[in-house]
Every structure is written in structure tokens, then in C-alpha cells.
Amino acid sequence: MTATDPRLRAMAHPVRLRMLSLMWSAPLSAAELARELDISHALASQHLRKLDTAGFVELVEVRAHRGGRERRYRTVRGTPLSDEQVGTPLVAESLAHNLRERAARRTRATAGVTTDAELWVAPEVWDDVRQRLAALMADLHDAAQVPHAPGTVRVGTTLMAFLLDEPTPAQSSRA
Template identity: 70%
Template sequence: MTATDPLLRALAHPVRLRMVSLVWTAPLSAAELARELGISHALASQHLRRLDEAGVVELAEVRANRGGRERRYRAVHGTPLSDQRGEAAAPLLAEALAHTLRERAGRRAHDAEGVTADAELWVSPDAWEDFRGRLAVLLDDLHGAARPPHTPGTTAIGVTAMVFPLREDGPQAADPPNG
């Protein structure tokens, strides 16, 4: 995968990542996405076109709305982020995920429990494959349990995960931020 890959370019933007999450369980129009994301209708339409061109979302329905036609899109289910390979993929996706994580962390419900982890570990190949497989199943289960945004009786949650093997030739220590 190269930096010019349309799928990578479509997913390597934090607004588009949020859009994919929002249309995972129910189709939404550009106007609905604009309201949910606090962006203009034109910008939401532009992002939707990019996701549609990359095959990440698809037209789910066209319905009449105030004398016009409203196009509603849904996510194409699958795991386009699950195994992005190549030199260009990881840094671009990491930047988009980091932006999304910062935004979601600012909206965290401080009175509710969560799970936070960070690790650089050395484990056996079998332990890695077992963990990776179980995590993929858990994330798939969570996506399967998702309901449309703001469904009564649901809790909005944020999940950001990027788990991968490291090259042995990378830097062994990094300077702390602002250190």
C-alpha cells in the first residue's frame, strides 16, 4: 500500500474516521453527519464523496426530503483498518487515530470506568497471534452490538486501538514529550 492509495487516504482523516463509525449501524445523510460532527453540510458531502470513492461507504437509500432528494450512506462492513501494511500506512493512520483519541478523551465521562493501556512488550509469536485474534473478535463483537447514534438506552463509547508488531531495528527509547 502506498501513500497514494485511495483507501488509505480516505481513512487517514479524523473526520472521515468518525463518519465511518457513525454510519456503521444506520445510514445517515450528509446533513445528518454535518449536524452530528458540527461541520458544514458541504464539508460533510465532500468527505462522504471521498469515502464513497474509496469503497468505505455505500449509498443505502435515496428518500424525499423537503422537496429534494436525500442520499443516505452506510459503512461497507469489514475491517479496512485491521491490517494496513506498508511504510506509508501506519504513520498516516496513527496520526488520524491520535487526533480522534485526543478529541474523544476531551469528551470522556469522568464518572465512568474505562480501560487505558500502553505497552511495548516482547511476547512469543503464539501469544501475539492469540491476543491479536481475540482482540479482533472483541472489536467485531463491539461493532456488532452498536446501535445508531443517540439511540435511547445506549452509552456512547470511544474505542481507539492500533496493535502491531515492532521492527527490532527501531529506536530503543524516545524522549518524553516536551522533555
């Protein structure tokens, strides 16, 4: 994918990434998303249209609501953040924005996991760890429930793990 790809552009916005997460467990309308994200209904609708046009959400329900019709969408299963986009600066910037915002809201009294690494490992170790990380995130997504469901806690998770290119000679000489 290139930076001008409409699917990449659609998911390379922090609000749209949050919307995809919220709609993973249950369908939500633009009004529900607006309330959850503390944005205007018009802005939520605009972001939702971009996600719909790009094929990241699907319409699952139209229901009568206050004399009108409420459309509820859910995230299409599978992850739009595939290996193809991991190195894309647009997506990395969007993930970094969400991480900064979530980190500011972190509950201090409970345990979390914070780590960072740039390591050298055997290829088979990398393949095993990458697959386990993907499986852990799939487990977390599969366990997701409707926002504010009784007995649930809100968690923030941002994960990027990828192979690094070797620095070019020019990059090495600047270090």
C-alpha cells in the first residue's frame, strides 16, 4: 500500500482507529460513537463514512430511533493493520497519537505492561514471538464486550512489532 491508498488514509487517523476498536465487539451508530469519543455527531458520521467507503466497517442494523433511522455499523473481522502497513509512517503516527492519549488516562493504581526493545534474535525466535503476539491480540479482541458493559474494565493496548532494516552507510556515519 502507498501513502495515497484510500484504505490506508481511512485508517491512518487516530479517531478512526479508536472507532474500529469500539465497533469490534458490537455495532454502534454515529451518535453512540460521538458520545463515547466525546466528538460531535457530524464528525463521527464523517469518520464513519470514510471507514465504510474503505470497507473497514459493515452496516448490520437499521432501526427506528426518535422518528428517524439509526444505522449501526461494526468493524469487519480481520485486522486492517496487517503486516503490509506496519512500516507506514501514517499508521505509526496514528498509533503513537492514540498511545499518548491513552497513556495520559492510565489508571496508576493497577498493573500494566510497558516495554520497548530493539534486539537481535534468531529468525525462528522472531517468527514464534510475532505469532504469539498476534494470537494474544486476537484473544483480547475476541474477549471485547460492548463499551461500559457491567463487569468489564477499559484497557488500552498498542502494539507494533516488526523487523528493522539495516542502516545504510549514510545513516551509520551520522550516528
